[in-house]
Amino acid sequence: MIQINENYLKLQASYLFADIAKRIQAFQEANPDMPIIKLGIGDVTKPLPQACIEAMHKAVDEMGEESSFHGYGPEQGYAFLRETIAKHDFQARGAEISADEIFISDGAKCDTGNIQEILATDISIAIPDPVYPVYRDTNVMAGRTGEFKDGRFEGITYLESTADNNFIPEIPEKAVDLIYLCFPNNPTGATITKAELQKWVDYAREHKALILFDAAYEAFIQDPELPRSIYEIPGAKEVAIEFRSFSKTAGFTGTRCAFTVVPKECMGYDSSGKAHSLHALWNRRHSTKFNGVAYPVQRAAEAVYSKQGQAETQERIAYYLENARLVREAMAEQGFECVGGENSPYIWIRGNMDSWEFFDLLLNKAGVVCTPGAGFGQCGEGYIRISAFNSRENVVEAMKRFREALA
Amino acid sequence: MIQINENYLKLQASYLFADIAKRIQAFQEANPDMPIIKLGIGDVTKPLPQACIEAMHKAVDEMGEESSFHGYGPEQGYAFLRETIAKHDFQARGAEISADEIFISDGAKCDTGNIQEILATDISIAIPDPVYPVYRDTNVMAGRTGEFKDGRFEGITYLESTADNNFIPEIPEKAVDLIYLCFPNNPTGATITKAELQKWVDYAREHKALILFDAAYEAFIQDPELPRSIYEIPGAKEVAIEFRSFSKTAGFTGTRCAFTVVPKECMGYDSSGKAHSLHALWNRRHSTKFNGVAYPVQRAAEAVYSKQGQAETQERIAYYLENARLVREAMAEQGFECVGGENSPYIWIRGNMDSWEFFDLLLNKAGVVCTPGAGFGQCGEGYIRISAFNSRENVVEAMKRFREALA
Numbered sequence: 001m002i003q004i005n006e007n008y009l010k011l012q013a014s015y016l017f018a019d020i021a022k023r024i025q026a027f028q029e030a031n032p033d034m035p036i037i038k039l040g041i042g043d044v045t046k047p048l049p050q051a052c053i054e055a056m057h058k059a060v061d062e063m064g065e066e067s068s069f070h071g072y073g074p075e076q077g078y079a080f081l082r083e084t085i086a087k088h089d090f091q092a093r094g095a096e097i098s099a100d101e102i103f104i105s106d107g108a109k110c111d112t113g114n115i116q117e118i119l120a121t122d123i124s125i126a127i128p129d130p131v132y133p134v135y136r137d138t139n140v141m142a143g144r145t146g147e148f149k150d151g152r153f154e155g156i157t158y159l160e161s162t163a164d165n166n167f168i169p170e171i172p173e174k175a176v177d178l179i180y181l182c183f184p185n186n187p188t189g190a191t192i193t194k195a196e197l198q199k200w201v202d203y204a205r206e207h208k209a210l211i212l213f214d215a216a217y218e219a220f221i222q223d224p225e226l227p228r229s230i231y232e233i234p235g236a237k238e239v240a241i242e243f244r245s246f247s248k249t250a251g252f253t254g255t256r257c258a259f260t261v262v263p264k265e266c267m268g269y270d271s272s273g274k275a276h277s278l279h280a281l282w283n284r285r286h287s288t289k290f291n292g293v294a295y296p297v298q299r300a301a302e303a304v305y306s307k308q309g310q311a312e313t314q315e316r317i318a319y320y321l322e323n324a325r326l327v328r329e330a331m332a333e334q335g336f337e338c339v340g341g342e343n344s345p346y347i348w349i350r351g352n353m354d355s356w357e358f359f360d361l362l363l364n365k366a367g368v369v370c371t372p373g374a375g376f377g378q379c380g381e382g383y384i385r386i387s388a389f390n391s392r393e394n395v396v397e398a399m400k401r402f403r404e405a406l407a
Numbered sequence: 408m409i410q411i412n413e414n415y416l417k418l419q420a421s422y423l424f425a426d427i428a429k430r431i432q433a434f435q436e437a438n439p440d441m442p443i444i445k446l447g448i449g450d451v452t453k454p455l456p457q458a459c460i461e462a463m464h465k466a467v468d469e470m471g472e473e474s475s476f477h478g479y480g481p482e483q484g485y486a487f488l489r490e491t492i493a494k495h496d497f498q499a500r501g502a503e504i505s506a507d508e509i510f511i512s513d514g515a516k517c518d519t520g521n522i523q524e525i526l527a528t529d530i531s532i533a534i535p536d537p538v539y540p541v542y543r544d545t546n547v548m549a550g551r552t553g554e555f556k557d558g559r560f561e562g563i564t565y566l567e568s569t570a571d572n573n574f575i576p577e578i579p580e581k582a583v584d585l586i587y588l589c590f591p592n593n594p595t596g597a598t599i600t601k602a603e604l605q606k607w608v609d610y611a612r613e614h615k616a617l618i619l620f621d622a623a624y625e626a627f628i629q630d631p632e633l634p635r636s637i638y639e640i641p642g643a644k645e646v647a648i649e650f651r652s653f654s655k656t657a658g659f660t661g662t663r664c665a666f667t668v669v670p671k672e673c674m675g676y677d678s679s680g681k682a683h684s685l686h687a688l689w690n691r692r693h694s695t696k697f698n699g700v701a702y703p704v705q706r707a708a709e710a711v712y713s714k715q716g717q718a719e720t721q722e723r724i725a726y727y728l729e730n731a732r733l734v735r736e737a738m739a740e741q742g743f744e745c746v747g748g749e750n751s752p753y754i755w756i757r758g759n760m761d762s763w764e765f766f767d768l769l770l771n772k773a774g775v776v777c778t779p780g781a782g783f784g785q786c787g788e789g790y791i792r793i794s795a796f797n798s799r800e801n802v803v804e805a806m807k808r809f810r811e812a813l814a
Contacts (some may be wrong), residue, residue, distance in 0.1 A: 001584060002675050003530055006527065009683075072660045119410065206769070253478040270411055288545060298465075
């Protein structure tokens with residue numbers, strides 16, 4: 001008899017987006033003439049940079065000619081892209097990451113979900129709250145948690161990010177082996193300083209723990225003092241794996257390209273305490289269960305680093321950050337506490353009411369959709385997340401409606 | 408302390424392609440004027456069909472304009488592609504598969520590697536020998552096997568495909584829960600009849616087992632009596648998951664698009680014996696750990712089904728099959744037993760010597776590279792695999808050299 005992985009039965013069905021859709025539909029039926037503005041989803045709205053479009057067209061043409069056709073590429077990604085990334089994103093910032101420590105993939109979601117496969121099942125894990133649910137759910141699937149009770153999974157150390165700690169979780173009292181961190185954070189938009197990140201690196205080195213650092217939003221960092229990569233922190237290469245994406249940087253959400261950095265010094269241990277290279281393990285996983293990213297997509301990603309690509313990317317980032325500033329300004333004017341939005345496309349807003357109440361208020365009074373914070377975990381209760389990914393026109397109109405509705 | 412998944416330590420390093428590369432290099436150094444012809448790798452050489460190129464250009468243009476830009480798509484793939492596949496590949500052949508039973512992905516390698524995640528660790532598995540190594544290695548990684556001893560992993564039931572059974576493995580005597588089948592087969596090129604496949608489906612239904620059916624090479628089937636999908640077999644929808652790919656059909660090895668069919672009737676069981684939908688489990692896995700295929704790539708895949716796309720695809724299949732015919736003809740002339748190559752791009756050739764000896768003979772006497780059968784498992788010993796994926800010119804020249812070398 002074919003038995004299923006029963007860990008899947010522990011997963012909680014996500015009603016968040018279904019619930020949101022239901023409420024939107026009810027509002028729309030009651031207010032057929034009111035155009036709804038969606039500031040809920042973290043998806044970009046600006047098109048791909050022209051530099052990427054041109055590179056992709058050129059690569060597509062190559063695929064149509066026998067002499068320039070590309071079949072299977074290296075599972076780890078083409079050297080042209082890995083070398084460009086290493087130079088631009090790391091070496092230029094003093095982080096000595098080499099091209100062969102970079103693994104190109106089709107998404108940071110996939111990588112942050114898959115990475116735990118190379119680790120033992122009985123390690124102890126620490127996951128932020130509020131959180132991007134993929135970290136948690138992939139560990140539930142792998143059997144690293146107990147049942148879901150009272151709103152949380154047994155066996156997870158929750159790293160609480162609240163106003164009390166400025167949304168930077170404290171080092172847990174209970175020793176943990178695997179730590180998920182995400183900065184600039186989704187959903188709170190909070191950033192971490194080098195000094196604060198150093199504490200985590202020091203902890204990991206002391207306890208032989210591993211940090212999984214999700215830097216998918218690093219391109220939004222404007223403050224030159226903030227680290228864009230964990231490898232700007234001394235010692236991090238021994239204890240951290242970093243995830244990056246072209247999704248939010250250059251609008252690749254529908255084009256699919258990302259990468260993971262696994263430094264060669266980064267070690268895991270077997271049950272006898274012997275060290276093993278996580279780079280070798282991930283390479284084995286990646287080359288056994290993945291077959292590389294489409295050649296035209298890798299050429300498009302390479303073009304992000306061209307002079308034109310950089311200019312276009314910066315323009316997009318600035319555009320979304322100006323949206324974020326407008327949201328912060330409007331919400332602060334109405335007396336709401338906000339975090340994020342300065343080095344991040346997300347603004348995390350305390351509502352002085354429960355998340356869904358705040359959601360309903362904004363939907364019903366302003367026709368604007370946000371994401372209720374409670375959907376990201378217990379510590380999200382009382383908050384909403386507003387995304388800056390929309391047109392200026394829509395953001396301006398949404399804020400106008402907020403001012404009228406909340407006044 | 409961060410502990411690794413120690414199952415990875417059981418994996419055998421694959422020296423196959425490294426070994427091949429080393430021998431090629433030695434030959435090339437000794438014979439600098441002899442151009443080597445590679446008939447070893449299963450990678451296509453013909454460019455993408457023009458129908459796909461045009462569709463991709465159009466989609467890339469859409470990605471460059473705000474009004475037609477595509478961000479995150481459905482994880483399961485766009486309806487336009489799922490519906491086209493369901494209609495063309497299944498319903499037109501009498502297999503009642505609906506669009507929402509199809510999951511678009513970036514590769515059959517990924518899907519055949521990932522599918523086992525939704526199943527329990529302690530099920531018993533049956534894997535062909537010789538075999539595409541991904542089935543085996545992903546189960547080793549997941550902890551479903553013991554150690555590697557005497558050339559095989561403990562805990563796997565090997566389904567031996569040999570000349571004695573016409574390369575169609577027999578139903579194992581020991582009951583198994585999970586069965587991997589691949590037809591047309593890689594590496595042997597063997598095909599399975601409906602009657603033979605019915606036996607496996609009947610077995611799976613009787614034992615509540617699950618068949619993972621890899622049909623990546625179905626487009627090469629010319630014999631109208633042979634099944635192209637397992638769902639042409641009555642009862643299969645209850646017990647089989649099928650994997651398909653655009654890689655070999657339309658030359659997508661460097662473009663990356665494939666799909667998996669999980670019928671809604673297909674069930675797995677929990678430890679209490681309760682049935683659970685594998686469709687729901689795979690949907691959860693797919694949407695948690697995957698984020699969809701690039702929009703331009705899905706449009707290119709859709710174009711494979713256009714009138715022009717079908718004509719171009721058929722032309723490519725016919726081209727490679729003519730290559731295969733030339734290989735079979737030449738090898739048969741020299742007195743070698745061959746299987747495959749008629750409904751498959753692979754020819755499996757018995758060498759009357761060990762695999763590496765045969766490999767060396769062809770390399771050193773003819774400057775032609777094949778793949779030693781022993782690299783695919785114990786039952787591959789004594790065989791080589793020749794791939795029809797090359798230009799006609801190269802295949803003709805290789806066969807000319809074979810005739811001279813082996814005469």
